[in-house]
Amino acid sequence: MNNENQVAAKGAGAPPWVRAATKSPLLPIFGILVALIVIASVGSPHFLTEYNIQALVRDLAFAVLIATAMSMLLLLGELDLSVGANASLSGVLAGTLMVQHGVPAFLAFVIGALLGGVFGAINGILVAGLRLNSLVVTIGMTGVYSGIALVLTKGKAITGIPEEILFLGKGTFFGIPIPFIVAAVVLLLALAVLRWTPIGRYVYAIGNSAEASRLIGIRVDRIRVLLFASVGTVAGLAGMLYVARLGSSQTSIGGEWAINGIAAAVIGGIALTGGTGSPLGGAIGAAIISVISNLIVLFGVNVYWQSAVSGIVVVLAISLGSFSAMRRARRERMIKTRDAAAEPLKVGV
Amino acid sequence: MLLRAEGLTKVFPGVIALNDITIDVAEGEVHCIVGENGAGKSTLIKCLTGVYKPEKGRIEVSGEATTEGGVQFAAVAYVPQEIDLFMQMSVMENLFMPFERTGVTTPISYRALEERARPIIEEYGIKATPRTLVSELSVADQQLVQIARAVQHEDAKILILDEPTSSLTDDDATRVFQVVRRAKARGMGVIYISHKLDELAVIGDRVTVFRNGRSVASDYIENVDIDWLIREMTGRKLAWEQSFVPNSGDGDVVLDVRSASGPGFQDVSFQLRAGEILGFSGLVGAGRTELMLSIYGTTPLYAGEITVHGADGERAGGRSSRRKRSPEMSLKEGLAYLPEDRKRLGIFGGLSVAANTSMMSLSGFVRGGTIRQGTEKQAVLEEVKRYDVRFPTIDTAIRLLSGGNQQKVIIARTMMVTPRIVIFDEPTKGIDVGAKYEIYDLMRRLAEEQGLGVILVSSELDEIVYCSNRAIVMNQGRVVSEFDQPLNKEALVSAMFGHRDPIGNVNE
Numbered sequence: 001m002n003n004e005n006q007v008a009a010k011g012a013g014a015p016p017w018v019r020a021a022t023k024s025p026l027l028p029i030f031g032i033l034v035a036l037i038v039i040a041s042v043g044s045p046h047f048l049t050e051y052n053i054q055a056l057v058r059d060l061a062f063a064v065l066i067a068t069a070m071s072m073l074l075l076l077g078e079l080d081l082s083v084g085a086n087a088s089l090s091g092v093l094a095g096t097l098m099v100q101h102g103v104p105a106f107l108a109f110v111i112g113a114l115l116g117g118v119f120g121a122i123n124g125i126l127v128a129g130l131r132l133n134s135l136v137v138t139i140g141m142t143g144v145y146s147g148i149a150l151v152l153t154k155g156k157a158i159t160g161i162p163e164e165i166l167f168l169g170k171g172t173f174f175g176i177p178i179p180f181i182v183a184a185v186v187l188l189l190a191l192a193v194l195r196w197t198p199i200g201r202y203v204y205a206i207g208n209s210a211e212a213s214r215l216i217g218i219r220v221d222r223i224r225v226l227l228f229a230s231v232g233t234v235a236g237l238a239g240m241l242y243v244a245r246l247g248s249s250q251t252s253i254g255g256e257w258a259i260n261g262i263a264a265a266v267i268g269g270i271a272l273t274g275g276t277g278s279p280l281g282g283a284i285g286a287a288i289i290s291v292i293s294n295l296i297v298l299f300g301v302n303v304y305w306q307s308a309v310s311g312i313v314v315v316l317a318i319s320l321g322s323f324s325a326m327r328r329a330r331r332e333r334m335i336k337t338r339d340a341a342a343e344p345l346k347v348g349v
Numbered sequence: 350m351l352l353r354a355e356g357l358t359k360v361f362p363g364v365i366a367l368n369d370i371t372i373d374v375a376e377g378e379v380h381c382i383v384g385e386n387g388a389g390k391s392t393l394i395k396c397l398t399g400v401y402k403p404e405k406g407r408i409e410v411s412g413e414a415t416t417e418g419g420v421q422f423a424a425v426a427y428v429p430q431e432i433d434l435f436m437q438m439s440v441m442e443n444l445f446m447p448f449e450r451t452g453v454t455t456p457i458s459y460r461a462l463e464e465r466a467r468p469i470i471e472e473y474g475i476k477a478t479p480r481t482l483v484s485e486l487s488v489a490d491q492q493l494v495q496i497a498r499a500v501q502h503e504d505a506k507i508l509i510l511d512e513p514t515s516s517l518t519d520d521d522a523t524r525v526f527q528v529v530r531r532a533k534a535r536g537m538g539v540i541y542i543s544h545k546l547d548e549l550a551v552i553g554d555r556v557t558v559f560r561n562g563r564s565v566a567s568d569y570i571e572n573v574d575i576d577w578l579i580r581e582m583t584g585r586k587l588a589w590e591q592s593f594v595p596n597s598g599d600g601d602v603v604l605d606v607r608s609a610s611g612p613g614f615q616d617v618s619f620q621l622r623a624g625e626i627l628g629f630s631g632l633v634g635a636g637r638t639e640l641m642l643s644i645y646g647t648t649p650l651y652a653g654e655i656t657v658h659g660a661d662g663e664r665a666g667g668r669s670s671r672r673k674r675s676p677e678m679s680l681k682e683g684l685a686y687l688p689e690d691r692k693r694l695g696i697f698g699g700l701s702v703a704a705n706t707s708m709m710s711l712s713g714f715v716r717g718g719t720i721r722q723g724t725e726k727q728a729v730l731e732e733v734k735r736y737d738v739r740f741p742t743i744d745t746a747i748r749l750l751s752g753g754n755q756q757k758v759i760i761a762r763t764m765m766v767t768p769r770i771v772i773f774d775e776p777t778k779g780i781d782v783g784a785k786y787e788i789y790d791l792m793r794r795l796a797e798e799q800g801l802g803v804i805l806v807s808s809e810l811d812e813i814v815y816c817s818n819r820a821i822v823m824n825q826g827r828v829v830s831e832f833d834q835p836l837n838k839e840a841l842v843s844a845m846f847g848h849r850d851p852i853g854n855v856n857e
Contacts, residue, residue, distance in 0.1 A: 192719075196719035196720050196722075197715075197718065197719060197720065198711040198712055198715060198720065201704065201707075201708060201711055201720075202708075202711075204697070204699075204700055204704070205697050205700065205708055207699075208697035208698055208699050208700055209693060209694070209696075209697055209698070211693060211694050212688075212693065212694045212695060212696065212697060213697075214647070214676065215647065215676055215686065215688060215694055215695075216676065216680070216708060216709045216762075217675075217676045217677035217679075217680045217709070218708075219677070275697070275698075275699045275700070276699045
């Protein structure tokens, strides 16, 4: 926290990115994350151990993957509750291909991720083509995807996933768990698309007003399907990484992913109505949730209480986000009052 | 005096929103307040209704000083500009909400509620039964329900109306006036805020002009005229002495519409030339917007042909007419449409001025798959300067700008794709007087300097008369008459109500 104050004090003399960072609406939640990490390091001797950090970062990878995907959809004003079921079905299908049909493991891994994309596209086509509400559609599709997974496996795990791909879930690269590297790449990709491509801008436009977007010729439905498909692909990828981590395909994979993904995005300042925020906020939100879960275990909270405590902390974090949003809104009202007296623009300033 | 506010001052960081305002309203009086957006009208309302606490000054109701918001709240009935009703509830439920305050007891007897609501509905001339859902009413009736709800509150002595007729036709506005007169007759004091200057003479007793947080002039209605009002509001002389008709209306035909029929209009034919402004006049519901949406391609065309001519006189894009049109295709052909509902269909409220400005032309800045943000920013800055958009910073969210500046951003955004035909649908709705003239001048410049064909759909006769080279009047989905300059208001009005003008050439 001290560090931030120093940066803020430097003010105008600092390089542009520092100034942008100090003005960023993500600063408060980033502060919360830092505070949580400090509390954890001071409060528990086990937090900063290599074993714990490894486990934490590996969990975090999956949380960030799903939070990034969910953030993109929320920006568009949609959501996908079926990401978990999608991941588990993709994992089961790919697992079957590897174990029972002898498909090369790496190929099956890729097919698994792509299948996720297909399932996502199905969601998108239902939402865009039939003008259905994405909440309702994806609640339904959750049942369909997890149901198919159950039928295929009869509830049993598919074991014997080939050794050669297990490193994708369990391995590290220069000490960093591979799933985390994948998650970071996906996050950076999402940020780059949003910032530097027309499609990214259109996502924000559609989230602000789909009708206005249509009226200026943006292909709203196409972008909706594309985003649902991308999100499905990320879900499928996450599912495959999890299969590689466990060494088996299970129908239980992804149970709470969708809910945690939405919570992470909301903590990260993404409006459920769409159009404002950044997946970076969603990723920070995911990190907050992961650190809290980790803390609860480290502090030895009674196992029956864990879910309640984690819920309370998540609601607290969301409330804090809403509080800072209210403060922002108040500042904006002042700008609006001032607009009357706004000076003509001086170009070049 | 029923209400007297003396020396009200309200300061926000960096701006004095209200500067030593004194205002009063007597029993049975309608006191009109006019001023541009940001002049302090809303802040005044918020002080009077107890939302804001003024830094200085006192507010008296019936001679009693009120420092607490609560006293005022009971005496002041406020009707906001935008409809603020429970859409999915019945008229009677809306009238008596909140139930605890209107003596409706639990369990609710809907029959008793209906009995209480019926005389009110009749008194206010609301076209509905007590059990009709508010969402099924016309905007005018919704507005009347709002007023009825506010007024029938027993302690209410003062009625504040914030632009109650801004989205109503003249006919429906008359119904609102009747209700206001009834409130007057009951001895209520009415504070009436409006942008429609010509209605002040109809309904007002006194008028006060606000400018930059000050009350700059106040007089009895019979002593003032529209020129005076505009002068006081803008602080400069600006009236319809100036014409905004382009002097370039004889270019080639750029848009040819033949026997077009679609949802809400039948058998419409007209041609638009480069360099002209073609006005479309008519009552609300005459089918003008519906026609434009079909031309633009958001709604289907049942029959007829629409041809956009390219710069070389050939058909743009090589296609036309019945084949399914889309906004995308229209834009490619050089036809752009600026919607009436700016807030919902025009702007992307949460995005910055810069993002809004470049949204239609992003593909032009892409090199190697990514947007060149430097080039983009440069182009955006040039364009917003050309159209004189005013804003705190280019990264400010557009919804924080005034209506006039939002409209200018939309114009800048559209011009970045260099269209040859632009359809303006009620371009100055909800925009304050000074900015209106800037929009008119922009339209004129687009036609004159850039040779655009401009279609202006407007319900304000003055706009049509002072901006258009030619005017087409529609009634019930059909073209009734077409007029050339000099345009005559009386003839336009007569045509709006369906009378074919003997001179005007019908469906040439």
